[in-house]
Amino acid sequence: MKLNRILLASALALSVAWVAPGLAVAADTIAIITPSHDNPFFKAEADGAAAKAKELGYETMVLVHDDDANKQSELFDSAIAAGVKAIVLDNAGADASVSAVQKAKDAGIPSFLIDREITATGVAVSQIVSNNYQGAQLGAEKFVELMGEGGQYAELLGKESDTNAGIRSQGYHDVIDQYPDLKMVAQQTANWSQTEAYAVMESMLQANPEIKGVISGNDTMAMGAWAALEAAGRKDVIVVGFDGSNDVRDSILAGGIKATVLQPAYSQAQLAVTQADKYLKGGSTGLDEKQLMDCVLIDDSNASKLETFALSN
Structure with a gap:
């Protein structure tokens, strides 16, 4: 039993x-x-x-x-x-x-x-x-200011299948294209990837050594681009990202990447x-x-208040 x-x-x-x-x-x-x-x-x-x-x-x-x-x-x-x-x-x-x-x-x-x-x-x-178009316009306006309204620049695009990639790029260009002295000399996807962005930035820099700025579809690619620029001794290049990550916050506070756009x-x-x-x-x-x-512009004036994609008062 x-x-x-x-x-x-x-x-x-x-x-x-x-x-x-x-x-x-x-x-x-x-x-x-x-x-x-x-x-x-x-x-x-x-x-x-x-x-x-x-x-x-x-x-x-x-x-x-x-x-x-x-x-x-x-x-x-x-x-x-x-x-x-x-x-x-x-x-x-x-x-x-x-x-x-x-x-x-x-x-x-x-x-x-x-x-x-x-x-x-x-x-x-x-x-x-997130209001990606509104945020991209904020980032583009800051980019134009940092570029002094002129010079050669490159754009890193996000993944093609993601509608945000196209919306952000459109928002960037609806502002930047109003300034005829700003010349886009390179535009390529890095699929939101830091590793890909590093390699793409290396190639862009070799083909266009006079690049003065880089506007990126997200912070991860911005970090990859900045690492490539640092490795090439080109810390003079202006980089603007999009997302509001802690990594880019730290870079902004250290005088590296210049700005990003926070999406909460x-x-x-x-x-x-x-x-x-x-x-x-x-x-x-x-x-x-x-x-x-709505998104919020992050630069050296408020980066210290940013933590984990949220801005404190």
Whole structure:
């Protein structure tokens, strides 16, 4: 009899282990899916969302898609199978992500997008993004001032599949192109990558030794460009980034990179979780699907107040 009980207990244990993937999360869990945390911006998003979720009484499933739409789709499958209540997403492509968000919606799981939009409306509940155009204009105005309204410059573009890359570049050029003495002599993507930006900047500098400035689509590429410029003994080149990272803050305070544009990653992610909570409890956020958050210029006058993509008073 005792042996039978032991065998029955073992069989039950095996059964629970077999179905565990579908029971892997607590009843009230929010999935947080972002690009790689190697980029401090995306880590700040995940940290901000997780902190707010915990504050509101939720468990979290924190996942990384590495800007791979196929991997993102698989992560959505996992989150849906696990029965999460909501998904907070910084997506892996404006077009490629629509089907994943729709898949979650069809399963009764609402998605709340941050940082990057998708090319469809009515699929996600919220799309909360930084006002990239407004922020890019702020950065461009500072760049023009630092350049003295003239000289050769280069532009580092973000990932082509990310709508933010195009919006920021457009915002830059709508300001800079008004100054005929500013000449863009090189423009190339570095895919938001510091390593790629280093290599691209080396090539740009070799081909255009008279470059006076570099305007970058994000801070990670700005840091790569600055490292290449330092290595070449060209610390005279003006570099302006976009994001508001601690790394660029430190560079600004040390007299390196001259400016960046803060987009509030941490608070944006927290806002998404707050809206998810409101939606889950009441069926509506009470807000429009598309929401813009204004950006703030960061230079040597306020860089000391910047910490983890937030500006203190």
